[in-house]
Amino acid sequence: MKLFLTQTSPYARKVRLAAEQLGLTGGLELIGATTTPIADDTALVAINPLGKIPALVLDDGVLLFDSPVIVEYLDHLSGGGLLPPASDPERWQTLRLQAVADGILDAALLMRYEVALRPDRFLWREWLDGQGRKVQRALATLEADILRLKEGAALNGIVVACALGYLDFRFEELDWRTRCPGLAKFFDDYSARPEMVWTAPRAE
Amino acid sequence: MKLFLTQTSPYARKVRLAAEQLGLTGGLELIGATTTPIADDTALVAINPLGKIPALVLDDGVLLFDSPVIVEYLDHLSGGGLLPPASDPERWQTLRLQAVADGILDAALLMRYEVALRPDRFLWREWLDGQGRKVQRALATLEADILRLKEGAALNGIVVACALGYLDFRFEELDWRTRCPGLAKFFDDYSARPEMVWTAPRAE
Numbered sequence: 001m002k003l004f005l006t007q008t009s010p011y012a013r014k015v016r017l018a019a020e021q022l023g024l025t026g027g028l029e030l031i032g033a034t035t036t037p038i039a040d041d042t043a044l045v046a047i048n049p050l051g052k053i054p055a056l057v058l059d060d061g062v063l064l065f066d067s068p069v070i071v072e073y074l075d076h077l078s079g080g081g082l083l084p085p086a087s088d089p090e091r092w093q094t095l096r097l098q099a100v101a102d103g104i105l106d107a108a109l110l111m112r113y114e115v116a117l118r119p120d121r122f123l124w125r126e127w128l129d130g131q132g133r134k135v136q137r138a139l140a141t142l143e144a145d146i147l148r149l150k151e152g153a154a155l156n157g158i159v160v161a162c163a164l165g166y167l168d169f170r171f172e173e174l175d176w177r178t179r180c181p182g183l184a185k186f187f188d189d190y191s192a193r194p195e196m197v198w199t200a201p202r203a204e
Numbered sequence: 205m206k207l208f209l210t211q212t213s214p215y216a217r218k219v220r221l222a223a224e225q226l227g228l229t230g231g232l233e234l235i236g237a238t239t240t241p242i243a244d245d246t247a248l249v250a251i252n253p254l255g256k257i258p259a260l261v262l263d264d265g266v267l268l269f270d271s272p273v274i275v276e277y278l279d280h281l282s283g284g285g286l287l288p289p290a291s292d293p294e295r296w297q298t299l300r301l302q303a304v305a306d307g308i309l310d311a312a313l314l315m316r317y318e319v320a321l322r323p324d325r326f327l328w329r330e331w332l333d334g335q336g337r338k339v340q341r342a343l344a345t346l347e348a349d350i351l352r353l354k355e356g357a358a359l360n361g362i363v364v365a366c367a368l369g370y371l372d373f374r375f376e377e378l379d380w381r382t383r384c385p386g387l388a389k390f391f392d393d394y395s396a397r398p399e400m401v402w403t404a405p406r407a408e
Contacts, residue, residue: 038334049341050307062296066307068272069299076292088280092266095273103254103270113331124326127317130242137253 002029003070004044004055008201010105010166011067012054017158018071020195022078036117068098071155083155094153097145100138101159105166107134112170135167139180146182161190169201206233206261208248212405214309214370215271216258221362222275224399226282240321272302275359287359298357301349305363308342309370311335316374339371343384350386365394373405 003019005012019025033053035041040051047063048055056064056073064070075083084098085091111131114123142149142160149156164187167174177184190196207223209216223229237257239245244255251267252259260268260277268274279287288302289295315335318327346353346364353360368391371378381388394400 036334038330040334040337045341049304049345050311050338051341052307062293062300064296064300066303069296069303072299073296089266092268092273092277095276096266096268099270099273100253103256107254118328118331122326122328124322126242127322130240130244133244134254137249137255141253 001027001059002031002057004031004033004047004053004057006033006035006053008169008203009053010162010201011102013165013199013201014067014158014162015054015056015070015074016199017162017195018074018083018155021154021158022074022082024074024077025195037113038117068095068102083153083158085153090153093148094155097142097149097152097156098159100141101163104135104138104163107131107138108163108166108171111135135174136179139176139183143180143182146186150186157186157190161187161196165191165196165201205231205263206235208235208237208251208257208259208261210237210239210257212373212407213257214366214405215306217369217403217405218271218362218366219258219260219274219278220403221366221399222278222287222359225358225362226278226286228278228281229399241317242321271306272299287357287362289357294357297352298359301346301353301356301360302363304342304345305367308339308367311338311342312367312370312375315339339378340383343380343387347384347386350390353387354390361390361394365391365400369395369400369405 003012003015005015016025016028019028031043033041033044035044035051035053044053044055045051047057048065050065052065054065054067054070056070058064064073071083075081080086084094108131111128114128114131149160160183164176164183167176207216207219209219220229220232223232235247237245237248239248239255239257248257248259249255251261252269254269256269258269258271258274260274262268268277275287279285284290288298312335315332318332318335353364364387368380368387371380
């Protein structure tokens with residue numbers, strides 16, 4: 001299987017952490033992409049019309065995305081129910097938690113595009129503030145639910161670690177640790193895993 | 205169950221079409237929200253920190269989002285495997301198709317925010333063009349795969365109809381029908397369904 005990714009994409013990191021948890025890392029061929037919302041990657045858009053990563057191409061050529069679909073597919077390859085739990089109500093709690101963590105990332109990515117991709121003269125402060133409020137409220141929700149995060153499904157840790165790792169990488173000034181001491185402790189412990197080290201985002 | 209929504213949200217329409225297909229419309233209490241990325245809806249952010257709709261609140265108070273999670277939950281309530289197929293490879297084809305249709309909507313929503321929400325002086329043409337290319341490429345992919353769309357799972361029709369309906373509602377000038385005659389025929393047929401009429405987007 002070929003996984004199109006960038007080293008900075010938190011959604012791609014999620015897929016790599018999931019693959020490692022499932023023992024599937026060896027079966028993934030990593031293909032680096034260079035894509036932004038204003039500059040298409042020709043090889044990538046040839047397989048994924050939306051030009052988004054991660055994108056997984058199966059050995060028979062079938063394309064899968066986005067990251068929740070890829071994670072569920074990898075889980076299925078390993079027998080199912082290992083990452084998103086198969087049973088009610090854990091399944092819904094975990095998929096909801098993934099939506100919260102991905103929602104933090106969606107908002108953070110839009111903030112990143114606003115400050116780093118968009119020319120300064122077109123920066124709109126209200127947009128940035130609105131996305132920032134989403135991130136803060138979602139972090140507070142995760143902090144309030146820290147016990148479920150730690151004791152729940154394996155996917156919980158993966159999705160939250162990817163979100164927090166991206167905030168550290170791009171928004172150091174956000175200082176989420178002060179307001180979220182439970183998340184800070186969780187993330188420090190989780191970051192000791194070897195796969196967290198070799199999937200860590202780095203500037204390209 | 206309470207479904208927070210707006211009448212203009214294509215993702216909320218997807219959930220309503222799914223509920224109707226599953227015979228669950230009567231069990232959904234619809235709660236209108238007023239939310240934009242720069243103006244939070246107080247009642248909505250109290251339940252969903254990301255301030256996004258659709259959001260489903262179960263009778264025991266549990267919150268579910270985003271739309272793929274809600275659709276899968278409703279499907280589960282009805283026995284499972286009716287909308288996203290349970291079996292391989294149909295399941296992955298359908299979830300991929302949902303990701304394409306939702307990706308069209310993600311790009312179209314960003315275009316809508318750029319032209320209708322953001323003050324004109326901050327509009328960035330390259331961003332608008334980049335999102336527009338995503339929409340066009342994804343439409344071409346759907347047009348090329350029109351047979352699978354028509355003959356595949358029930359969810360296929362729902363997600364594509366929501367995407368096309370939103371383009372008609374907000375981007376009439378896009379004129380997707382000329383380039384995608386197969387999709388145009390599909391959409392005209394699909395739009396005759398009663399639930400397509402009463403879930404049609406309208407300005408609020």
